[in-house]
Amino acid sequence: MSRKLKIAIVDDEPDMRESISQWLVLSGFDTETFASAEDALKVIGPDWPGIVLSDIRMPGMDGIAFLKRLMSTDSALPVILITGHGDVPMAVEAMRLGAMDFMEKPFNPDKMTSLAKKATHARRMTLDNRALRRDLSEGQQVMSKLIGSSPVMERLREDILDLGQADGHVLIDGETGTGKTLVAHALHAVGPRANRKFVPVSCAAYNDEALTSRLFGPMDDGLPALEETRGGTLCLEDIEALSEPLQARLLAFINDQASPSETRIIAISNARGEGRKAEDSLRPDLFYRLSALNITLPPLRARGEDILTLFNRMTEQFAEEYGCDAPQVGAQEAAQLLQAPWPGNIRQLINVAERAVLQNRRGTGSIVSLLMSDGDDNQQATTTEGKPLKEYVESFERMLIDNTMRRHRGSIASVMDELCLPRRTLNEKMAKYGLQRSDYL
Ligand SMILES: Nc1ncnc2c1ncn2[C@@H]1O[C@H](COP(=O)(O)OP(=O)(O)OP(=O)(O)O)[C@@H](O)[C@H]1O
């Protein structure tokens, strides 16, 4: 951002180019000279980091045609035209077409310096504003994909905004389909690296040899990921699949980086039960470096009412896409959705929502049947996950109280009322389940 801006000097007369350039360099500017407008256009495009100083009278494309071309690609580019004696009408025309100013030959060096200062200052403002706007919009776009307002979700949003500003490597873990990849992208998009590369690479999708060259090179074409993401973010998915030799190389790379983190690494781990965690499959020194910062995504079944919010939002989106009505979720269906185990988490919920919409369009079937028939073996809606009935009932009871407390913002009286519980029973149950009123206020 703070790189020095350039002044492009475009003039067909070599002496003129050189003397202008020398003067500006002496005044502390960076210059680049071009013998024709055509040459300059090969280099100057939108967002060009500098300003343009061009003669009006040139063989081939003249200064006015050049100005028109520049304005059509970047109308905020400051262009100063150099006019000969008696070119005033042309200069007026140039101003009308968007030139910032013009200078008459022979020029006054001080006026040239002050014009160059004014123009580079204006350019700096434009470029900074554009970068800022891009940061915001990309970051906002990704953030807006994150649906849900449960406390977990709100904390996640805050974490993303905080950690997005930081430079340390991040480890994201959580079950499949909980939003790890989306969150990694959000971390990149809300931070100062937003305009740099974000490159996801899955460690499980390549064999060792292919992964080595993908990460470290050499590659047949393009840059290896660790170079491509210098100043940006490398997202290493399925980090637990990284072989020992590659772990060693990655560790050496991290230790060799000059600044704490030229390439920021976001490692993603699919926590599939014990023994598959990053902590268990990575050498401790690498794990320690990668997990400087950590985000753990909760499984969908622990997100309480977010399940319903997500389901409603998703069915609305699909209904719009398919041009039909979204299915109504009644109390019983809501309870089914809330207590389903959701082993595939948000991805599974999106699938179920889409099928619920299609089913609704046909006018057949129930949401419950979708939950039952969803996918393979362990994905049954009302499974007790092998838990004894008592435990299962208790976890449902806890979720109900938790949800109701949340909805009533900790008003004990309202919760007693809704659940038809005497105060003492409610207090006992809350104590039993470790629920605290102060968490809901
Ligand atoms: N909070 C959220 N709100 C809405 N949609 C979400 C949310 N989190 C994730 N999603 C969506 O859920 C789907 C799965 O998310 P994502 O691919 O990021 O999960 P993952 O944890 O990386 O999965 P995997 O372990 O399979 O790589 C995506 O379509 C994503 O856009």
Ligand SMILES: [Mg+2]
């Ligand atoms: Mg993923």
